[in-house]
Amino acid sequence: MLFPSLHAPSRPRASVPVLLALLALGPACGEALPGESEEALQPSPGIAALASANLYDSFTRANSTTSLGSLETGGQGWSVTPSTAKWGILSNRAYLATDDGTWNDHYATVQGTANGRVRVTLAVLGQYSGLTFRFIDRSNCWKLATDTSAGKYFLTKFVGGTQTFPLQIAQAPAAGDVLEVRLSGTRIDVFINGVLKGGVDDASHQTATRVGLLGSQDNLARYDDFTVYTAGTRDATLQPFVSSSVWNLPIGTGATYADTTDPATKDFIATSINGMTIHTWANWDVYSHPISLASSSDPWATVTDTNDSWRSGAYFLPATAPIASGSDKHMHVINPARTVIDEAWAVTRVSPTAYKAGRHHTIDLFGHGIGPQNGVRAYGGSAVGGLIRAWETTPTHPKYTGKIQHALAVAVDRVQLFYQCCGKSGYDANGYGTAKGYVWPATEQDWGSETTYKGNVPMGAYFAIPPSVDLNTLGLTAEGKMIAQALQDYGAYVTDATGATVAFYVEPTAPSSFVSNLRRDLPLIRSKMRRVTNNSAATPNGPGTRRVPLLPELAPAP
Numbered sequence: 001m002l003f004p005s006l007h008a009p010s011r012p013r014a015s016v017p018v019l020l021a022l023l024a025l026g027p028a029c030g031e032a033l034p035g036e037s038e039e040a041l042q043p044s045p046g047i048a049a050l051a052s053a054n055l056y057d058s059f060t061r062a063n064s065t066t067s068l069g070s071l072e073t074g075g076q077g078w079s080v081t082p083s084t085a086k087w088g089i090l091s092n093r094a095y096l097a098t099d100d101g102t103w104n105d106h107y108a109t110v111q112g113t114a115n116g117r118v119r120v121t122l123a124v125l126g127q128y129s130g131l132t133f134r135f136i137d138r139s140n141c142w143k144l145a146t147d148t149s150a151g152k153y154f155l156t157k158f159v160g161g162t163q164t165f166p167l168q169i170a171q172a173p174a175a176g177d178v179l180e181v182r183l184s185g186t187r188i189d190v191f192i193n194g195v196l197k198g199g200v201d202d203a204s205h206q207t208a209t210r211v212g213l214l215g216s217q218d219n220l221a222r223y224d225d226f227t228v229y230t231a232g233t234r235d236a237t238l239q240p241f242v243s244s245s246v247w248n249l250p251i252g253t254g255a256t257y258a259d260t261t262d263p264a265t266k267d268f269i270a271t272s273i274n275g276m277t278i279h280t281w282a283n284w285d286v287y288s289h290p291i292s293l294a295s296s297s298d299p300w301a302t303v304t305d306t307n308d309s310w311r312s313g314a315y316f317l318p319a320t321a322p323i324a325s326g327s328d329k330h331m332h333v334i335n336p337a338r339t340v341i342d343e344a345w346a347v348t349r350v351s352p353t354a355y356k357a358g359r360h361h362t363i364d365l366f367g368h369g370i371g372p373q374n375g376v377r378a379y380g381g382s383a384v385g386g387l388i389r390a391w392e393t394t395p396t397h398p399k400y401t402g403k404i405q406h407a408l409a410v411a412v413d414r415v416q417l418f419y420q421c422c423g424k425s426g427y428d429a430n431g432y433g434t435a436k437g438y439v440w441p442a443t444e445q446d447w448g449s450e451t452t453y454k455g456n457v458p459m460g461a462y463f464a465i466p467p468s469v470d471l472n473t474l475g476l477t478a479e480g481k482m483i484a485q486a487l488q489d490y491g492a493y494v495t496d497a498t499g500a501t502v503a504f505y506v507e508p509t510a511p512s513s514f515v516s517n518l519r520r521d522l523p524l525i526r527s528k529m530r531r532v533t534n535n536s537a538a539t540p541n542g543p544g545t546r547r548v549p550l551l552p553e554l555a556p557a558p
Contacts, residue, residue, distance in 0.1 A: 054550060055112055055211075055228035057094075064088045065097045068108055072545045074228075078212070081107040081138060087213070093123050093222040096215035103128075105143065109135050109212030116230040118211045119180040122146070122173070126221025128214070131179050135210040142205065143214050144181055144190060146173040146221075153179075153197070155190055157204050166200040178225075232553035236365040237293065237338050238391055238399060239406060240384065243551045245368045246441050246540050247385040248406050250550065251491050255542025257466040257530040263456035265531045267416045268463060268494075268502070271523075274415040274454055276500055280522040282388075284506040284515045287326040287498075289387050291507065292318050296336045301353045303344055305360045313360055315342055319352040324508065330376070331355075332384060338557045340364055343383050345376040366554055372431035372443035377409070379460050379495040380433070380443035385409060386493060390509040393479070404486035405551060407541070411496035411503045412457055417445070419453035440537050446497050457494055462535040464491035465528045467547070474528075479514045480521025487529060489548045491541060502526055 055074035065088045068078035080087055087108045088097035096106050109132065112118065120131045130145035130153070139161040145154055155167035171192055180191040186206060189199035213223050234243075241247050258265045271278055294316040305311035317333055324330040331347040334340070346358030359376045363369065363384075371380030386409025391397040420437040425447045428434055433444025437453060442460025446452065449459075465471070465488040476484055483504070492504075504522065506515055532542050 054116075054230045054552065055110060055226075057226045058092070059089050059094045059224065059226075060092045061089055063090055068094055071110060071226075074110070074549055076110045078108045078110060079210075081109065087215075090222070093224050094213060094226070095222050096126075096219050099215075099217045099219060101217075103217050105132075105138060106215045106217075107132055107135060107138070107141075107212055108215075109210040110228075112209055112211035112228045113183070113230040114207050114209045115183050115185065116228065117180060117182050119178060119225070119227045119229075120213065121224040122177050122179060122221060123175065123224040124220060124222035125173055125175050126216060127218050128216035129221030129223075130214045131181070131212065131226075132214045133181055133183065133211045134205040134208040135212065136205060136208050140205060141208070142181075142188070144179050145214055148173055153190075153192065155181075155188070155198075155200065157202065159204055166202060167198050169197045171197065230552060232555040234552045234554045235399070236554050236557065237334055238389065239551070240341070240363075240365040240554075241367060241369040241382075243553055244540075245370070245385075246407060246493070247369050247382075248490075248551050249541045250489055250546040250548045251464055251532070252539065252542035252544035253547055254534070254539075254544025255464065255532045256534045257464070258533050259530070262531055262533075264418070264458065264461055265463075265529075267455040267457050268412065268461075268531065269527050269529060270416070273413075276413065276415050278413060278416070279501040280503075280526045281501045282504045282506050282515055282518050282522060284510065284512075285325060285508055287328050287503070288324050288505055288508045289330050289332055289383050290322040290324055290509070291332045291334065291341070291384065292321040293334050293338075294318055294321075294336050298336075299352045301355060303342065303347075303355045303357050303360050305358070306356055307358060311360045313342055313362055315362075317342075317355070322508065323347050323349065330383060331357075334365070339366065341382075341384060343376045345383070366557075370441055370443075372433075373427075377495045378411075378444070378446045378497055379438065379441070379493070381441070381495070386495060386505065388483070388504065388506040388510065390507045390511075393482075393506070393510045393514040402482065404482050405490070405548075406486070407490040408483070408486060408492040409495045409505050410463070410492045411498040411505075412455075412494055413500055413502075414446070414449075414452045414454060414497050416455040416457045416502075417449065417453040417494075417497060418456050418458045419445075419449045422450075424450055440535075441493070441540075442495075452497075459494055461494045462491055462532045462541070463494070463529045464488060464532050465525070466530055469528050474524060476521045476524070477517035479517040480525060483518060483521070484525050484528070487525065491532060492529070 057071045068087045070077045084100045085106045086098035118133045132143045135141040143156050151172040153169040182189045186201045186203045190197045298316040298318045301317040302314045329347045331344045333342045341363050344357040344360045348356045363382045369382040369385040375382035377383045418437045423434045423436040426434040435449045438445045438459035445459040471484050
């Protein structure tokens with residue numbers, strides 16, 4: 001079976017020879033040949049703060065006098081102390097609905113963190129109201145609370161029922177105040193409305209992890225925007241980009257899914273279109289994306305972009321850095337500081353200190369992984385966004401979880417891709433492609449798309465397996481089930497063009513056994529995918545609460 005690979009350059013250039021590779025269909029050999037170019041995503045305003053939170057609740061739900069329900073992000077139900085009290089919802093705010101008849105403190109807590117940040121907005125003041133952290137029980141906990149009669153905030157701790165006041169803050173409480181504590185080991189710092197008001201060093205209850213709301217018998221306080229951020233733990237070299245990136249954000253529970261009559265969905269799942277048979281494949285040993293880790297002892301090399309000199313770079317580059325097999329010849333290198341990845345396409349190693357590339361970009365591992373002109377794929381963003389990594393597929397890897405916890409990248413044939421009359425290939429002043437048809441989060445599409453795109457799938461289109469599909473009934477291998485679950489929880493973005501196939505991407509160092517089983521299952525998996533029709537910059541990966549908990553934030557670079 002012949003699968004031609006065509007890479008689309010970012011500027012006019014001499015045509016790239018078409019490599020026709022004879023591929024034997026089967027689970028263990030052969031590769032689809034993807035094309036490349038660029039498109040990008042813009043982060044949605046307001047989503048970043050929420051997406052970087054590990055736990056979040058705006059209390060935006062039906063009124064209740066008996067229950068707080070569950071967190072919007074984090075999937076936990078609220079627990080009440082004492083059990084005779086009732087917390088509820090009133091006008092989209094939390095409140096103590098029924099107290100226990102004493103002036104003792106009342107708590108609503110969730111499992112949170114001993115180290116990180118805990119924050120809540122006091123929308124309406126009450127006496128002795130605020131937040132609690134490092135909570136064990138009524139007799140053993142910390143709290144940050146109002147004292148409206150004294151015109152102060154108090155940082156208070158209980159140990160064995162004895163109450164002390166390590167910090168007093170001479171600021172009169174006001175409705176709308178945002179209370180926050182930042183916790184790190186023995187250190188506790190207090191912020192009011194984002195301003196540091198002081199802190200203490202105290203080891204009491206240092207490992208306790210419950211956090212939440214604090215109320216008293218006057219029942220006046222109203223709480224909004226409860227937020228918990230744990231200390232960052234995610235390794236940017238293994239799973240890059242902020243939690244709010246579309247590559248890491250779970251699909252929203254309000255996502256809507258097209259049916260098979262939708263033109264984009266129909267073309268995406270087609271096995272034959274415009275006279276071409278479309279296969280489903282996982283690019284792995286050919287036409288994939290190898291990643292290298294550089295050190296300061298590696299050669300200092302120049303990478304010359306032969307299409308746009310401003311994109312050229314110079315950096316530490318291992319002399320043995322792998323260049324992907326196949327005509328696309330990707331090479332991706334993470335710098336010694338582990339903060340950026342240099343992505344290159346159509347690479348030729350001239351010498352250990354000199355390379356030529358058809359396209360080169362430096363991508364911030366702590367950014368969003370999107371463009372415009374911020375990566376070497378056709379949609380305009382990073383090539384490692386959506387890549388199935390080796391560590392995710394290797395059970396012996398120390399970080400292995402048995403899950404793929406991010407969106408996937410997928411490429412389709414040009415007979416499936418959509419061109420919208422009448423823009424021509426090029427770029428506007430802001431770096432967005434002038435050949436139209438792409439949709440958010442893409443910012444461009446393949447060079448020459450005005451003559452080669454023949455279908456209804458826009459570059460940047462978002463597809464997922466609807467929640468109505470029971471993955472356990474599909475007869476998938478364990479490897480196929482991992483990918484299908486990722487497509488149900490995170491979805492997939494169309495990022496590129498390929499030849500006669502719909503191609504997913506697996507890092508070349510992943511186990512062959514994983515790829516073999518995945519290739520067997522992918523045709524069935526693709527048939528279950530549908531376009532998400534309400535994905536946008538305002539509602540990234542669909543609106544609503546997230547289907548699964550958000551990822552931890554990134555740990556600082558070493």
